[in-house]
Amino acid sequence: MTTAVVVVSHSKALADGVKELALQMARSNTSVWAVGGTDDGGIGTSAVAIHDALVDALAAANEAVVLMDLGSAHLNTVMAIEMLDEDLRRRVSMADAPLVEGAVLAVVSAASGDNAQEVRARAEEAREMRKLIYGGINA
Amino acid sequence: MVVAADMRRFVERFAELIEQNADTLTELDAAIGDADHGINMRRGVRAVLERLGDEPTPGAVLKTVATTLISKVGGASGPLYGTAFLRASAAAGSKESLDDADLAALFSAALEGLRQRGGAQAEDKTMIDAFAPAVGAFETALAQGHPRKDALQAARSAAYAGSDATIDLVARKGRASYLGERSRGHRDPGSFSTALLFDAAASTLSGDGP
Numbered sequence A: 001m002t003t004a005v006v007v008v009s010h011s012k013a014l015a016d017g018v019k020e021l022a023l024q025m026a027r028s029n030t031s032v033w034a035v036g037g038t039d040d041g042g043i044g045t046s047a048v049a050i051h052d053a054l055v056d057a058l059a060a061a062n063e064a065v066v067l068m069d070l071g072s073a074h075l076n077t078v079m080a081i082e083m084l085d086e087d088l089r090r091r092v093s094m095a096d097a098p099l100v101e102g103a104v105l106a107v108v109s110a111a112s113g114d115n116a117q118e119v120r121a122r123a124e125e126a127r128e129m130r131k132l133i134y135g136g137i138n139a
Numbered sequence B: 001m002v003v004a005a006d007m008r009r010f011v012e013r014f015a016e017l018i019e020q021n022a023d024t025l026t027e028l029d030a031a032i033g034d035a036d037h038g039i040n041m042r043r044g045v046r047a048v049l050e051r052l053g054d055e056p057t058p059g060a061v062l063k064t065v066a067t068t069l070i071s072k073v074g075g076a077s078g079p080l081y082g083t084a085f086l087r088a089s090a091a092a093g094s095k096e097s098l099d100d101a102d103l104a105a106l107f108s109a110a111l112e113g114l115r116q117r118g119g120a121q122a123e124d125k126t127m128i129d130a131f132a133p134a135v136g137a138f139e140t141a142l143a144q145g146h147p148r149k150d151a152l153q154a155a156r157s158a159a160y161a162g163s164d165a166t167i168d169l170v171a172r173k174g175r176a177s178y179l180g181e182r183s184r185g186h187r188d189p190g191s192f193s194t195a196l197l198f199d200a201a202a203s204t205l206s207g208d209g210p
């Protein structure tokens, strides 16, 4: 059982950077796909580009978990999933998590061989992750 | 009756209104969003005009618009307008001409698609705030026995009024919702492009020919 992680951002640079950061934490070679920007290279998300990344990810892994940044990244991901053939669509799920922390948790989980449900659950733990609980200047 | 040629004129008029108002749409989006609505919509309608051809039915015209907008318009507008046109296309089916009831069903299907896709409610400061009143006004006018031409005018007025009303609202959906209270005092850009859509419909779908 392998799970691919798909990072969707408005910015290609951000998607690539999140992928790079997350892969640093993963011991084995996990499938991470970064997709960002509009069809003409601007800032935005494209249902068609996300769809194509999902097709690639599902060719490499049994399942795929998608993490998204702001607003329309979610809308276009839903659209992209609906555009998939039925047999592929059943193998994709979305994680409701902050992008950076969620992607790191998801990739670590996927690298350890977790299935999509587990990867998604781990990614969503990012919602509870705190940064300032150890004290410091504004504690 | 509305045939494929009428539907193409509607789309062409919408494209024309988007071209004329692209800078305004982008400025509205710059105030409370990411400053791309006019740019995105213009790219979308230009691609639509390139692809529009000899579709045999109104539904086929709407389908061409839907698939083009989905692939060419970035941001939330692509999937939202794309879904609206796709549902409208499905409602029109393969009929060669549409009567008043068909047109009402088409508008209503488009609105339902928008609601499902975006998950927005009334007064969330989105395109729904123009679209829903327009569809409601069209249905009410027809039910009161007004001719389609007048019903379309009522829809157009309701869409513009609905867009005006977004100015005082606080955004609860979309990029502007990140601004919270600071989104008040600005018109929602999607509501304005929606008003342009019903403006285009009012001048092209009345059924009395070009």
Ligand SMILES: [Mg+2]
Binding pocket: B029, B033, B034, B035, B036, B037, B075, B175
């Ligand atoms: Mg925008």
